[in-house]
């Protein structure tokens with residue numbers, strides 16, 4: 001399976017954020033999306049998830065020799081600031097989500113099976129989501145996609161909110177998920193990108209380009225990425 005982005009364009013007011021962005025992502029790999037503040041990473045994710053309408057271009061899924069448009073239900077989107085019903089407990093929410101997605105789930109799984117998979121402690125399962133830390137909320141979001149297994153999973157700056165232990169658990173989880181999904185995550189942390197990703201993609205001047213794979217683990221990697229990002233003419237000074 002491949003996700004093919006072709007000439008994706010998005011302008012806000014007079015600001016051209018995506019200018020013909022194209023790239024092919026493959027199942028079985030973790031992709032890191034790098035770009036400066038304001039480069040358009042979230043905008044690209046929003047366009048792919050259907051949250052923002054793109055002005056031009058296409059996102060296609062190619063599988064078993066057939067091509068079709070990417071649909072909203074193909075995409076699992078882990079937001080940097082998770083949006084969850086704060087008035088429910090984690091358990092209530094997961095149970096509700098399981099009830100409405102019953103046909104997509106593996107039979108005989110219980111909410112606790114999923115909490116176990118995410119290493120969410122027993123005592124936390126029955127607390128209100130309102131009181132969860134940022135990292136816990138991200139975990140709950142990830143848990144939803146473990147259940148429904150959308151083919152494309154987008155993670156917007158996901159691991160930055162995790163402590164070292166949880167970050168390691170999440171890295172292992174992402175690695176274990178990659179054979180069945182196209183995983184793309186945006187990050188500003190180069191170390192994380194090199195550590196976790198099979199490929200890096202740079203969003204620069206509204207376009208996507210690969211970081212050559214021989215650079216990924218070379219000593220010149222950081223300097224090369226900084227060079228690639230330096231000429232971002234419309235990035236915001238952060």
Ligand SMILES: Nc1ncnc2c1ncn2[C@@H]1O[C@H](COP(=O)(O)OP(=O)(O)OP(=O)(O)O)[C@@H](O)[C@H]1O
Pocket residue numbers: 012013015017035036037038039040041042043044236
């Ligand atoms: N709904 C909107 N209306 C107007 N401008 C927007 C909107 N959404 C994003 N922008 C602008 O588009 C540009 C790209 O923003 P975006 O959030 O996609 O960048 P980013 O690469 O995710 O940045 P960061 O790394 O800081 O999160 C910014 O200049 C932003 O102000």
